[in-house]
Amino acid sequence: MNKALPVRVLFVCMGNICRSPTAEGVFGRLIEDAGVAHRIVTDSAGTHAYHVGDPPDPRAQKTARARGIDLSRIRARQVVVEDFASFHYVLAMDDDNRRLLAQICPRSEAHKLKLFMDFAPEWPNREVPDPYYGGPNGFERVFDMVEAAAQGLLADIRRRHLVDD
Incomplete structure (x- = not known):
């Protein structure tokens, strides 16, 4: 990879209003x-078009705000095939969405598709649960999981792409 180009990361869940915008904001x-925001570009998307154009769920925004993160600028969008060529990492929040992404992912880009929690091996859960139908504790747990995976993702990006920093 050209070291001058930014590393591009896409976080993906089902509707792009809870988990993936949380991951985008946390990361x-x-x-x-x-100090590496100039070297990394982030975005989020959903596998479904349920909420295209909507801001993140108010509960996700409230949880993020309580931790000093503003998600209000994010708007839901649906993932498109071109995302696989545009991003270096396409990170699904769970196996269902990873499978949906794999169905549209060009074979040549399949190495980019991973579960986000693969970057947090210390967590027993491999999937970030959807907090949409749960209470506020679900959003807190998602936030904790996302923070752990975000740390691991940054370490991976530093090792693989930002070795000169």
């Missing part, structure tokens, strides 16, 4: 704090 804050 965005992490790379800002680490």
Whole structure:
């Protein structure tokens, strides 16, 4: 990979209003704090078009705000095939969405598709659960999981792409 180009990361869940915008916001804050935001581009999308154009769920925004992260600028969009060529990492929040992504992923880009929690091997859960139908504790748990995976993702990006930093 050309070291001058930014590393591009796409977080994907079902509707792009809970988990993936949370991951986008958490990771965005992490790379800002680490001083590498100029080298990494983040985005989020959903496998379904249920909420296209909508802001993140108010409960996700409230949880993020309580931790100093603003998700209000994010708007839901649906993932498109071109995303696989545009992004270096396409990270699904769960196996169902990973399978849906695999159905549209060009074979040549399949190496980019992973579960986000693969970057948090210390967590026993391999999937970030959908908090949409749960209470506020579900959003807190998702946030904790996302923070752990975000740390691992940044370490992976540093090792693989930002070795000169």
